[in-house]
Amino acid sequence: MMASDDAPLLIAEGLTKWYGRQLGCRDVSFSLHAGEVIAVVGESGSGKSTLLQLLSAQIEASAGRVLYRMRDGATRDLASLGEAERRLLARTDWGYVHQDATLGLRMAVSAGANVGERLMAVGERHYGRIRGAALGWLDRVEIDRRRIDDSPRTYSGGMRQRLQIARNLVTAPRLIFMDEPTGGLDVSVQARLLDLLRGLVADLELSVVVVTHDLAVARMLSHRMIVMKGGQMVETGLTDQVLDDPCEAYTQLLVASILPP
Amino acid sequence: MTLALELVGIGKSFTMHLQGGIRLSVVADVTFAVSRGECVVLAGPSGVGKSSLLKMIFGSYRCDRGRILVQRGAQQIDVAAADPRRILALRRDTIGYVSQFLRAVPRVAAIDVVAEPLVAGGTPRDLARREGAELLRRLNIAGSLWGLPPATFSGGEQQRVNIARGFLPNFPILLLDEPTASLDARNCEVVVELIAERKRRGAAIVAIVHDEAVRDRIADDVIDMTRFAAAA
Numbered sequence: 159m160m161a162s163d164d165a166p167l168l169i170a171e172g173l174t175k176w177y178g179r180q181l182g183c184r185d186v187s188f189s190l191h192a193g194e195v196i197a198v199v200g201e202s203g204s205g206k207s208t209l210l211q212l213l214s215a216q217i218e219a220s221a222g223r224v225l226y227r228m229r230d231g232a233t234r235d236l237a238s239l240g241e242a243e244r245r246l247l248a249r250t251d252w253g254y255v256h257q258d259a260t261l262g263l264r265m266a267v268s269a270g271a272n273v274g275e276r277l278m279a280v281g282e283r284h285y286g287r288i289r290g291a292a293l294g295w296l297d298r299v300e301i302d303r304r305r306i307d308d309s310p311r312t313y314s315g316g317m318r319q320r321l322q323i324a325r326n327l328v329t330a331p332r333l334i335f336m337d338e339p340t341g342g343l344d345v346s347v348q349a350r351l352l353d354l355l356r357g358l359v360a361d362l363e364l365s366v367v368v369v370t371h372d373l374a375v376a377r378m379l380s381h382r383m384i385v386m387k388g389g390q391m392v393e394t395g396l397t398d399q400v401l402d403d404p405c406e407a408y409t410q411l412l413v414a415s416i417l418p419p
Numbered sequence: 420m421t422l423a424l425e426l427v428g429i430g431k432s433f434t435m436h437l438q439g440g441i442r443l444s445v446v447a448d449v450t451f452a453v454s455r456g457e458c459v460v461l462a463g464p465s466g467v468g469k470s471s472l473l474k475m476i477f478g479s480y481r482c483d484r485g486r487i488l489v490q491r492g493a494q495q496i497d498v499a500a501a502d503p504r505r506i507l508a509l510r511r512d513t514i515g516y517v518s519q520f521l522r523a524v525p526r527v528a529a530i531d532v533v534a535e536p537l538v539a540g541g542t543p544r545d546l547a548r549r550e551g552a553e554l555l556r557r558l559n560i561a562g563s564l565w566g567l568p569p570a571t572f573s574g575g576e577q578q579r580v581n582i583a584r585g586f587l588p589n590f591p592i593l594l595l596d597e598p599t600a601s602l603d604a605r606n607c608e609v610v611v612e613l614i615a616e617r618k619r620r621g622a623a624i625v626a627i628v629h630d631e632a633v634r635d636r637i638a639d640d641v642i643d644m645t646r647f648a649a650a651a
Binding site for chain 1: 433437
């Protein structure tokens with residue numbers, strides 16, 4: 159899991175975002191290494207989604223910066239990248255899994271095209287190879303191959319979410335951002351998706367930043383946790399440390415509020 | 420004798436913010452060492468901080484004071500001060516922990532629950548499963564159960580899956596929290612044998628065991644935890 163290269167893949171330094179006079183998040187700093195999964199937890203309005211958008215260069219920071227170690231080994235400030243470079247990064251070395259799969263998929267084209275499209279975006283033109291890769295990924299995310307030519311409109315919520323994951327992983331990214339990946343799914347569907355994600359993350363040695371309000375999801379997927387409240391990081395540490403020995407009042411409240419099944 | 424683990428002046432308290440910020444002292448000034456091939460049993464009544472201490476050694480609980488020095492190859496690492504990545508690395512190759520209860524992951528088969536720590540350490544999955552199967556067989560878990568998720572198993576079966584998971588990788592330090600609590604005599608015997616084997620292979624073991632017969636057979640040293648009760 160730990161890369162031989164010890165430099166972090168991603169470093170956030172003093173990340174701050176103001177929306178006018180409204181605070182999005184303030185002074186968030188952490189680093190993420192290859193193969194590490196970090197969960198950002200907190201309630202609605204805690205700034206966790208803002209943080210994810212800042213990290214994935216979808217919005218500009220009011221202060222602070224995000225450094226990323228590119229595939230060539232050079233660590234770059236995301237703000238210094240040109241638009242084309244940033245787009246290439248987002249299409250190849252990163253993945254982004256939305257809570258709402260319709261935002262991450264193209265609903266008007268087939269499942270196979272959804273997976274193949276990201277390969278074509280990085281220059282693959284050979285139809286047989288693209289289709290082969292798409293079939294391989296459908297297998298991997300447990301979608302019946304015979305559904306390859308169907309539109310994701312005909313898919314269930316859980317299948318759409320798995321297809322979104324396949325679409326993201328086909329370019330062998332090193333870093334995946336996930337925004338409430340299991341939100342809105344039935345419990346059994348959620349368990350299957352979590353199990354699948356756990357396996358893929360371990361097998362492919364992915365680094366992941368996953369935003370969730372569900373502490374059980376954080377427990378299952380992540381190595382480390384960041385607890386956010388009111389736009390600020392209130393506690394961070396190993397996932398079991400934060401959940402089993404929470405120090406801050408707010409974290410203790412969160413942990414104490416979990417309903418046992 | 421080579422030291423594998425050394426605790427120096429460990430202190431811990433919980434601050435309960437939801438109960439008006441009261442402080443519960445757990446332990447104070449815990450100091451002892453465990454050599455390779457030695458089994459130390461923590462003794463004392465419930466609430467004296469035995470399980471908390473194991474969690475501190477494993478890094479699940481933070482320490483307020485003191486050092487927890489773990490030998491990892493030629494390196495010595497202080498768990499009490501180590502960053503999360505270093506603690507995760509220790510858990511991958513140095514410290515095994517058999518908790519009191521199995522935290523079962525939905526949908527994952529018992530055999531994979533057992534094999535997981537080996538796979539995480541780089542062992543090919545097939546080999547890890549074969550070795551896991553051998554251990555499950557030794558612990559009298561019927562082969563028909565291996566492919567099923569343990570969530571629906573009996574308490575004793577879950578505990579044996581947990582034991583197999585903890586004992587499968589050959590870690591130099593093993594933390595055992597009541598490993599025999601819900602086992603019958605026959606399976607208890609298997610666990611005592613496993614502990615003896617691990618000691619012969621040089622593992623340092625810290626265990627919590629209430630059964631005095633089991634304790635007498637595995638312990639090289641018994642530490643009375645009431646010695647470390649924190650002054651309230």
